[in-house]
Amino acid sequence: xxxxxxxxxxxxxxxxxxxxxxxxxxxxxxxxxxxxxxxxxxxxxxxxxxxxxxxxxxxxxxxxxxxxxxxxxxxxxxxxxxxxxxxxxxxxxxxxxxxxxxxxxxxxxxxxxxxxxxxxxxxxxxxxxxxxxxxxxxxxxxxxxxxxxxxxxxxxxxxxxxxxxxxxxxxxxxxxxxxxxxxxxxxxxxxxxxxxxxxxxxxxxxxxxxxxxxxxxxxxxxxxxxxxxxxxxxxxxxxxxxxxxxxxxxxxxxxxxxxxxxxxxxxxxxxxxxxxxxxxxxxxxxxxxx
Numbered sequence: 001x002x003x004x005x006x007x008x009x010x011x012x013x014x015x016x017x018x019x020x021x022x023x024x025x026x027x028x029x030x031x032x033x034x035x036x037x038x039x040x041x042x043x044x045x046x047x048x049x050x051x052x053x054x055x056x057x058x059x060x061x062x063x064x065x066x067x068x069x070x071x072x073x074x075x076x077x078x079x080x081x082x083x084x085x086x087x088x089x090x091x092x093x094x095x096x097x098x099x100x101x102x103x104x105x106x107x108x109x110x111x112x113x114x115x116x117x118x119x120x121x122x123x124x125x126x127x128x129x130x131x132x133x134x135x136x137x138x139x140x141x142x143x144x145x146x147x148x149x150x151x152x153x154x155x156x157x158x159x160x161x162x163x164x165x166x167x168x169x170x171x172x173x174x175x176x177x178x179x180x181x182x183x184x185x186x187x188x189x190x191x192x193x194x195x196x197x198x199x200x201x202x203x204x205x206x207x208x209x210x211x212x213x214x215x216x217x218x219x220x221x222x223x224x225x226x227x228x229x230x231x232x233x234x235x236x237x238x239x240x241x242x243x244x245x246x247x248x249x250x251x252x253x254x255x256x257x258x259x260x261x262x263x264x265x266x267x268x269x270x271x272x273x274x275x276x277x278x279x280x281x282x283x284x285x286x287x288x289x290x
Contacts, residue, residue: 006206008033009058009100011043011091012065016158017105020195021062028199030206034058037065043087053094060202061091063104066135070109071254073131084134089141092148101147101211103198108154108186108219110136113258120264121152121215129255143215150215151198151268154261155229158191159289164226168233169290172241182227182245186261187219190282194218197274204272212271217263220279232280236287 008025012018013035025033034056042048043065066084067073073080088104095102109132110125127133142148157163171178197218205211224232227245234241248257265276 005030005032006059006202007031007057008202009056009061010035011037011041011061011063013037015064015066015068016156016161016163016191017195018064019160020158020191021064021198024192024195024199028203031199031202043090044082046090046093049090049094053098058094058098058100061095061100061102062198063088063091063102066105066107067131070129070131070257073134074129074254077130080130080134081137084131085137085141088138092142092145095147096145101149101205102142102145103149103151103201104138104142105194106139106150106152106215107132107135108152108258108261108263110139110152111258111261113184113260115260115262118262118264119217121217121267128258131255139215146213147211148213149201149211151194152215152217152263153189153194154186154219154263155188156191156194157188157286159286164188164229165233165283165286165290168230169237169239172234172239175241177242177244178230179244179246179251180227180230181248181251181257182225183247184257184259184261185223185225186258187221187223187263188229188279188283189219190277190279190286192285193220193277193282197268197272197276200274201272216268216271217265218268218276219263219265220282221265221276222279223262224279229283232283233287236280236284 014037067080112126157165
């Protein structure tokens with residue numbers, strides 16, 4: 001491995017994945033990290049980025065920043081576009097000018113959810129929501145570059161931030177029974193596992209002196225519905241609450257959700273030799289920290 005210290009810029013560092021990377025960074029002595037969120041660095045501003053890169057050496061950018069309020073994005077179109085579509089392009093321009101690599105986090109929402117078997121990286125995107133559309137525009141804006149890796153993930157959760165796991169625990173305190181959608185199928189992703197995978201990929205790149213560009217899929221192993229996910233949360237925490245399965249049409253939202261968003265992870269496992277944990281095992285690890 002190259003003994004020279006490598007400098008990693010993490011954007012969106014206060015979110016779930018950014019926080020998970022921050023916690024793991026303390027164990028990674030060969031990498032030096034700069035953690036920024038919007039307060040420290042506005043990635044929608046080319047001027048702010050120019051100023052930042054003039055002052056800081058950067059070898060890798062991990063872009064965890066995104067507009068992720070899926071329903072709000074339906075109306076807040078301009079900000080969703082700026083953060084999800086234009087900011088990745090701003091970061092790529094800096095990466096290319098500074099001989100850095102960009103690892104960009106994307107989403108299962110680029111697909112329409114009408115598949116019947118796990119999505120592979122070459123499946124045709126067809127987003128159904130404004131959030132999914134802007135994330136796809138971000139992919140399209142940067143995906144041509146040999147300096148870019150795009151990692152699509154799904155159903156992200158962590159011990160910090162707003163997510164489904166936290167919502168289930170809150171509702172269990174407030175309500176006698178929980179109505180949870182059972183006809184949307186996917187795989188939860190523990191941000192701690194995705195963070196570890198991203199850092200493994202950077203270490204792999206350094207060890208082999210080779211950056212692998214292109215699109216990759218990452219979630220935990222296994223498959224479940226939101227209903228199964230909620231049941232697992234309550235079972236692991238030993239909370240006795242009735243959970244009733246409902247259909248998507250019984251829980252209308254401004255932005256449509258994919259009915260099926262299981263991601264095929266063969267490519268990322270084979271390329272980097274990753275071992276991906278089963279979703280329920282990772283959920284137990286997360287819930288032990290709550």
